[in-house]
Amino acid sequence: MATEAKLIYMANQIATFFHSKHHDEGVAGVAEHLNKFWEPRMRRQFFELIDAGGEGFDELVIEASATIRRPEPVAS
Amino acid sequence: MSLIREIDYGTPASTSETLVTLNVDGFDVTVPEGTSIMRASMEAGIQIPKLCATDMVEAFGSCRLCLVEIDGRNGTPSSCTTPVSPGMVVHTQTEKLKKIRRGVMELYISDHPLDCLTCAANGDCELQTQAGVVGLRSVRYNVDANHFTPQVRGESNFRYMEKDESNPYFTYDPSKCIACSRCVRACEEVQGTFALTIEGRGFESRVSAGAHESFIDSDCVSCGACVQACPTATLMEKSVVEIGIPEHSVVTTCAYCGVGCSFKAEMRGDELIRMVPFKDGKANRGHSCVKGRFAYGYASHPDRITKPMVRESIDQPWREVSWDDAYAFVADKFASIQKTHGVDSIGGITSSRCTNEETYLIQKLVRQGFGNNNVDTCARVCHSPTGYGLGQAYGTSAGTQDFDSVEHTDVMVLIGANPTEAHPVFSSRMKKRLRAGAKLIILDPRQIALVRTPHIEAQYHLPLQPGTNVAVVTALAHVIVTEGLYNEQFIRERCDWDEFQEYMEFVTDLRHSPEVVEGLSGVPAEAIRGAARLYATGGNGAIYYGLGVTEHSQGSTAVMAIANLAMLTGNIGRPGVGVNPLRGQNNVQGACDMGSFPHELPGYRHIAGEDVRNIFEEEWGVTLVKEPGLRIPNMLDAAVDGTFKGIYIEGEDILQSDPDTHHVAAGLAAMECVVVHDLFLNETANYAHVFLPGSTFLEKDGTFTNAERRINRVRKVMAPKNGFADWEVTMGIANAMGLNWTYTHPSEIMDEIARTTPSFAGVSYDHLDEVGSVQWPCNETAPLGTPIMHIDNFVRGKGKFINTEYVATDERSGPRFPLLLTTGRVLSQYNVGAQTRRTANVIWHEEDVLEIHPHDAEQRGINHGDLVSLASRAGETSLRADVTERVAPGVVYTTFHHPDTQVNVITTDFSDWATNCPEYKVTAVQVALATGRSNWQEEYDRQAEQSRRIEHDGELIHGD
Ligand code: SF4
Ligand code: SF4
Numbered sequence A: 001m002a003t004e005a006k007l008i009y010m011a012n013q014i015a016t017f018f019h020s021k022h023h024d025e026g027v028a029g030v031a032e033h034l035n036k037f038w039e040p041r042m043r044r045q046f047f048e049l050i051d052a053g054g055e056g057f058d059e060l061v062i063e064a065s066a067t068i069r070r071p072e073p074v075a076s
Numbered sequence B: 001m002s003l004i005r006e007i008d009y010g011t012p013a014s015t016s017e018t019l020v021t022l023n024v025d026g027f028d029v030t031v032p033e034g035t036s037i038m039r040a041s042m043e044a045g046i047q048i049p050k051l052c053a054t055d056m057v058e059a060f061g062s063c064r065l066c067l068v069e070i071d072g073r074n075g076t077p078s079s080c081t082t083p084v085s086p087g088m089v090v091h092t093q094t095e096k097l098k099k100i101r102r103g104v105m106e107l108y109i110s111d112h113p114l115d116c117l118t119c120a121a122n123g124d125c126e127l128q129t130q131a132g133v134v135g136l137r138s139v140r141y142n143v144d145a146n147h148f149t150p151q152v153r154g155e156s157n158f159r160y161m162e163k164d165e166s167n168p169y170f171t172y173d174p175s176k177c178i179a180c181s182r183c184v185r186a187c188e189e190v191q192g193t194f195a196l197t198i199e200g201r202g203f204e205s206r207v208s209a210g211a212h213e214s215f216i217d218s219d220c221v222s223c224g225a226c227v228q229a230c231p232t233a234t235l236m237e238k239s240v241v242e243i244g245i246p247e248h249s250v251v252t253t254c255a256y257c258g259v260g261c262s263f264k265a266e267m268r269g270d271e272l273i274r275m276v277p278f279k280d281g282k283a284n285r286g287h288s289c290v291k292g293r294f295a296y297g298y299a300s301h302p303d304r305i306t307k308p309m310v311r312e313s314i315d316q317p318w319r320e321v322s323w324d325d326a327y328a329f330v331a332d333k334f335a336s337i338q339k340t341h342g343v344d345s346i347g348g349i350t351s352s353r354c355t356n357e358e359t360y361l362i363q364k365l366v367r368q369g370f371g372n373n374n375v376d377t378c379a380r381v382c383h384s385p386t387g388y389g390l391g392q393a394y395g396t397s398a399g400t401q402d403f404d405s406v407e408h409t410d411v412m413v414l415i416g417a418n419p420t421e422a423h424p425v426f427s428s429r430m431k432k433r434l435r436a437g438a439k440l441i442i443l444d445p446r447q448i449a450l451v452r453t454p455h456i457e458a459q460y461h462l463p464l465q466p467g468t469n470v471a472v473v474t475a476l477a478h479v480i481v482t483e484g485l486y487n488e489q490f491i492r493e494r495c496d497w498d499e500f501q502e503y504m505e506f507v508t509d510l511r512h513s514p515e516v517v518e519g520l521s522g523v524p525a526e527a528i529r530g531a532a533r534l535y536a537t538g539g540n541g542a543i544y545y546g547l548g549v550t551e552h553s554q555g556s557t558a559v560m561a562i563a564n565l566a567m568l569t570g571n572i573g574r575p576g577v578g579v580n581p582l583r584g585q586n587n588v589q590g591a592c593d594m595g596s597f598p599h600e601l602p603g604y605r606h607i608a609g610e611d612v613r614n615i616f617e618e619e620w621g622v623t624l625v626k627e628p629g630l631r632i633p634n635m636l637d638a639a640v641d642g643t644f645k646g647i648y649i650e651g652e653d654i655l656q657s658d659p660d661t662h663h664v665a666a667g668l669a670a671m672e673c674v675v676v677h678d679l680f681l682n683e684t685a686n687y688a689h690v691f692l693p694g695s696t697f698l699e700k701d702g703t704f705t706n707a708e709r710r711i712n713r714v715r716k717v718m719a720p721k722n723g724f725a726d727w728e729v730t731m732g733i734a735n736a737m738g739l740n741w742t743y744t745h746p747s748e749i750m751d752e753i754a755r756t757t758p759s760f761a762g763v764s765y766d767h768l769d770e771v772g773s774v775q776w777p778c779n780e781t782a783p784l785g786t787p788i789m790h791i792d793n794f795v796r797g798k799g800k801f802i803n804t805e806y807v808a809t810d811e812r813s814g815p816r817f818p819l820l821l822t823t824g825r826v827l828s829q830y831n832v833g834a835q836t837r838r839t840a841n842v843i844w845h846e847e848d849v850l851e852i853h854p855h856d857a858e859q860r861g862i863n864h865g866d867l868v869s870l871a872s873r874a875g876e877t878s879l880r881a882d883v884t885e886r887v888a889p890g891v892v893y894t895t896f897h898h899p900d901t902q903v904n905v906i907t908t909d910f911s912d913w914a915t916n917c918p919e920y921k922v923t924a925v926q927v928a929l930a931t932g933r934s935n936w937q938e939e940y941d942r943q944a945e946q947s948r949r950i951e952h953d954g955e956l957i958h959g960d
């Protein structure tokens, strides 16, 4: 899998787990997970995909993206 | 330094709490009820002569050397088999006893060759010692009926048996056997293998391995317990035969598996003669397996690289350089990469084989020196889901018990772990408890040895389809809840009751019932029900699990499902119960503890926490980044994408051990500077630009933390062949980068850990020297450590029930890849085999083979021993087939100890949802007869051959 496809796949896997929680808890859970464990460049790539329409993402991921920290833009 | 001599009390200790006082030779002694007279005397410092007794095993009472007289009792009972009673008055040395003992000794010696001076056990033989002790001065008998002369009066002696030298590590010389049966009892009681028997009676009795087999052809697993138990030279380490008996010894810790056995490294000068398990070792209690006791030869193997080497690109041969040049090379490369590609473009990987101190230094180097959090450990690929899952449920990733706890267990649940192969010494302890009547439930796709082994049979074996752990474990919970078998009082007191209500609602749904789950997992519903009832109602229930749980897409979920089970039944917080992750490598636990994950600092504290960062910022004098770093798979992805360019890897062979070899190779190939720090030119080194030679556990000081959180000392017994201990090498890089580290001994690194990490606050080398070992948390409130966790409260407060919905892995069998491959370990080999393949252990496992069920084999025209190709969507390799019913139809199984097979060419990039722990345990594959080795194998060999050339004195030599 190319990195982008992998990111979508991984985010959706996380969402799948959090679907077994109440909706709000699930959204918060996905966001917290990405904030805690995804390195900034992964989140940067993640937001590029979200900003481009978020195709392929689980709806829980899309909803959670509002509370996922946007990494600072690359300096160079 | 001198040879550590442990006292042999003659019989095992009694655990009774009732005390009894007796009098031995005029001295009062108080001992627990059930203690033998022999042991009681020894505790009073009075040594009764003995031959057939040793405190490793129960007394047998056959040699009659240990006789005593007791006031008011007739005769001369043997002290090893007679228990003490209150007020007893015992005499151990009387004229009568002396006479009998000399007579006994004379009989023994008359059937023993008198070649003491040239015997390998000279100076270390109990027969010799006891002959001296009883004052034997002459032997009257000179009989033709003996066991030690090949010929008697010119005829061949039918009683004489040849030496058996078939085992690579020890010899069996029947001519010296006194038929004391210590070896037989050790094999039964300590090891639990039952490979030895005494054949014949009386004078004719002889020890036999299996049914008149050689040791190597018998069931013997070469643990060495019999060798250790043998009082004579009959069973003897070949190393002692070759070199002589040792003169000093040092206590240290095995560097192989997560059991963390303590050993005395017995030395002669700086030569290691043998490793003898240390009785005071709290993990192993005097036992060992073949790896720890015998497989240390790799340390002096000619393949070891002892000089640093560099090269500009991987198609060039290696060039030997000085250490300083090597450090400067690394520092320059890393600096220039960071300048061009940014601070985040480099990182480091530490290994579970490193000591705590080494791992701590690597994460420090990355955080302080590289200025990012791109550090990870190979625990990523094994137990990271344990960290996440148990952390969520209980508030800490810690396993809940010590190993001793198993002695109080009534029902063991073993999930996805194969302890007889992967945690041998602990499996011996389990087997001992099982023989004493504990019950056993096994969840495993394969028929592992513990399902049926001498004197043990699992009550339930649930042979689930690979990938269905969550479904089956949740079904167990379903039964416990719907049948009302849960421990309501425990849940009310210790867990969040509201969360439990929700969980109840979730788990009682019909989709989790055994009847539905049977359809997914292939496990009969009745077996699931029976197993659940047994665990919930059978007394103390303990769950032991391994990589068969974690290495799945739903690894973390499965760990949570296990945590739920223990809470439901109240099996937490006392001896005999708990949730016990069996960690694979020696220091998996420690590697995780030491902050080698990219999102947390030592002691499992998330990098986003300002307070925690402050502690380290003050200690290290830098500002730390608060964002998590890259995990190993993410590093490789970023490398392929071109944003990750340099890596320092200590003690880890990611090319062989990590999944999806093609992807790993592509990632490594895309980097500008790969630094490998290891003993050998491992597979990863084929893609490296710098090779820094490592040192073995025998050559350095440090600590390992085993699967029960026990911090054990590793002690240096010889000088490092490469000149430096590994912590010094990491320090060399750090200082070339200008970090000014000034450690002079690993104890100072531990002091820094203790200063910064509350759960280690009480740990220091002095403390460890004093008390032997401690289980963290070790601090002011628990100065001797914490054997059992969550006694009154969970670390997080209330235990958390988490819904564990089963989601089928996307890795499914289909028309192209109709079989499921799962992977595992064998006893004699260790991980990628870099060490064990370089010892005589290869005799037991020369190559990886593919286990396939006869039905699947027949369909494909495959016979036992055929070369077959194994293919998945990721790649293809060839290996030999082992047609066996140990695996179910539809499932195939192999190990990954050999680089020739490279099973990870087959495994895919699927991983655990929470931690990216790879899904090693399920890969859809096809198997077919092969015409030869796969293209990949041929190509790989070519590349490896080219990459391992070393320029030496102007010549090219080939490193291995
Ligand atoms: S080495 Fe171990 S398994 Fe083999 S016979 Fe001796 S005690 Fe038994
Ligand atoms: S081999 Fe050693 S331990 Fe075994 S019966 Fe003979 S003397 Fe005793």
Ligand code: SF4
Pocket (backbone or CB within 6 Å): B254, B255, B256, B257, B258, B259, B260, B261, B284, B288, B289, B290, B291, B292, B293, B423, B424, B425, B426
């Ligand atoms: S490999 Fe494991 S079980 Fe064997 S001796 Fe070493 S620590 Fe003990």
Ligand code: FES
Pocket (backbone or CB within 6 Å): B049, B050, B051, B052, B053, B060, B061, B062, B063, B064, B065, B066, B067, B078, B079, B080, B081
């Ligand atoms: S030591 Fe007691 S009978 Fe042998």
